[in-house]
Amino acid sequence: MPTKRFENLDPDKRKEILHAAQAEFLKNGYKDASLNTIIEEARISKGSLYYYFEDKTDLYLTVLGHVMIQLQKKIGGIGAGVYTENFWGDIEDYTRKSLRMIKENPDFVRLARGLFSLISSGNVPDAVADVINNWKGMMTSIVVRGQNIGEIRTDLPLGLLVNILWSLGETMDFWVLSHLDEFTVDELEQQAKVYVNLWKRIAGTKTITDNKD
Amino acid sequence: MPTKRFENLDPDKRKEILHAAQAEFLKNGYKDASLNTIIEEARISKGSLYYYFEDKTDLYLTVLGHVMIQLQKKIGGIGAGVYTENFWGDIEDYTRKSLRMIKENPDFVRLARGLFSLISSGNVPDAVADVINNWKGMMTSIVVRGQNIGEIRTDLPLGLLVNILWSLGETMDFWVLSHLDEFTVDELEQQAKVYVNLWKRIAGTKTITDNKD
Amino acid sequence: MPTKRFENLDPDKRKEILHAAQAEFLKNGYKDASLNTIIEEARISKGSLYYYFEDKTDLYLTVLGHVMIQLQKKIGGIGAGVYTENFWGDIEDYTRKSLRMIKENPDFVRLARGLFSLISSGNVPDAVADVINNWKGMMTSIVVRGQNIGEIRTDLPLGLLVNILWSLGETMDFWVLSHLDEFTVDELEQQAKVYVNLWKRIAGTKTITDNKD
Amino acid sequence: MPTKRFENLDPDKRKEILHAAQAEFLKNGYKDASLNTIIEEARISKGSLYYYFEDKTDLYLTVLGHVMIQLQKKIGGIGAGVYTENFWGDIEDYTRKSLRMIKENPDFVRLARGLFSLISSGNVPDAVADVINNWKGMMTSIVVRGQNIGEIRTDLPLGLLVNILWSLGETMDFWVLSHLDEFTVDELEQQAKVYVNLWKRIAGTKTITDNKD
């Protein structure tokens, strides 16, 4: 917990350090990231790094934390405004907002997604798993809410359902990210419908009726 | 190509080496796997490792190759018997077979899944990417076949659809893997229906009808 | 460029490192020199070596650089004062100065000659070849000057002539080096005449007249 | 001394091994030559190599020995026919023969020169120095003969004179070797005069008369 020392730093310096660390962690993953590269890029000394942070893990955790805070600021958390009676409409709104965000801050999303995906690789300190699980917790709570109001199926184990939706989200984001240039903002937001339609298909309380019948 | 020297080895020793290498690659990924750990675990010398294999990549490729061969043997490839007129029934059969396999060879599946997921991390030699892309290619071809016979939707980009199904499969396998003890073989095979139902919901040419309507 | 970190080192330590590196490079050449031997002899850690120098080449270049600087200081470059009208006299002066230097710093000359001869073996980074070629360039320019004033023959290809003179110098230096104890300084300087006489015989614009004729 | 075993080998096999070893030693020097490369090129097993030769040094010595024998065969040793009254004429004949040999067997000369020059680098077992000294011994004896008949100066230490002539020879051979394409055989033999003229200038009992006088 170096927090105090680092947070008291000059904001510009703080930003420079975080930026350098983000870039390196993103590029090489947790284990292969080099502290030497980071201090060089951030123009601080080895000693300073260890004065601000306990160790490599602590630095990584700090980076991840700051990304989360910005994410929170930008899209208000995954379940923020989703509380009206129009459940799927709310989700579509949220999705639309997210897609616009991806278009406007692709690098940032790449960073967040990148950091997140480090978790499953295992090359990451335990403490980080908690962070990500917290986000999955948010998704869980909105799924539960959907179940409570009869909009989300209950015949599947909750954990499985959440994991499926999560990985669906990952896949979609990644795909959008790599086809960014092919869409205008408007077209992109159109994709929100596709996105939500997939959610509905998987998680909705629907009967599937074969067209041909 | 270590083939000759390594394949002529005493089968027990061979298994010990492969097992040690699998474990290490699985635990730490390609780049962070330590040859020192592997030779220690396999109780061979540094020199021997390099007598059997050209380099780290060669060892990794060999491990992967053996896994693929066993996979092939056990479930006959992802699209093997799926050629009758009963498209979804075939897929369900295949899925059932796969689930039984997971139950019977959990460690093996963990390994295969683990190796697969290394690819997207990029920490993997080019040659390996081909292997995995080949598997995705198989999934692509079965999707295309489904489209040709009107069973799979064509309104989504093919690449997106395949990626979604792929990650769905990963998620399902992973979930089954971590809840193995809670199911008998029979119950597990029941899950095949759930699995295929999810496929259908996502990829099928269906109308989604809200129950309440 | 290790410059900063290494140059700021305690001079004694710096000398110890350079000495160890010189000895090892001299004994085994660039490629076969062992950094382990060097750090052991210099009583520093592996990490320290790489803290001071970028890599093996950087260390070698540094050693060579220091040798060159000393050479420069001691004899002022091969063609320094050779600009009076008395061409051969100037060369004799320079030679005399060189021979006295050999007598006073035999180890140093051994080192310089040794490093130079590494180049032709090819086991040497490109950057080093430039250094030595520069020295041959100096010899070339003084030969050309001799030709311009009619003191050096022009009937031989310039490259051949320079190479012959260069290897003559190597041979002379090496021979003097290994008979050092047999001469006083005065006697040694006498040798300068022999030296220059050989230069004249080979390169001078002379007619060779058989005594007996 | 493996000689027996190796010499009893099928001549073709023997040649293949020697050829592979020559190439590798020439390319990489003694220490950096790889036995693995040699056995691969010679298509023999590791065990066989150590059955024929005691160790790396023994192999090197054998290669060098065979080269010497061939040299002997081709130019009859450095001082073979030089016994007539026409001392300088004999040397010119010998030189002419040598130059023709260089033109006709450039690779072989490169090999011999290359092996020889390994000696001075020190990366070579002691035993090899003897071999080369023996050749220098031959040169010494012809110089002495020249002195006895009053054709070679006696005012220089014998060792120095021989070394100078030796390195002159090396330089000349090397230069001819790298300008081979620019001469016809006839033109090359013309060079013999230049060569011998240099010998005479350096070692002859002459008065040097400045042209201008």
Place this chain on the structure above:
DNA sequence: TATGAATGAGCATTCATTCAT
């Protein structure tokens, strides 16, 4: 007579971390 499997010491290089100042 011939093989090739096996080895351990060696290589150059990178790294996160410690600590005196």
Place this chain on the structure above:
DNA sequence: TATGAATGAATGCTCATTCAT
């Protein structure tokens, strides 16, 4: 509060040599 010098263990890889068969 901040520095940078110092370290030793670890990395992937190559090598000449031994030895049972």
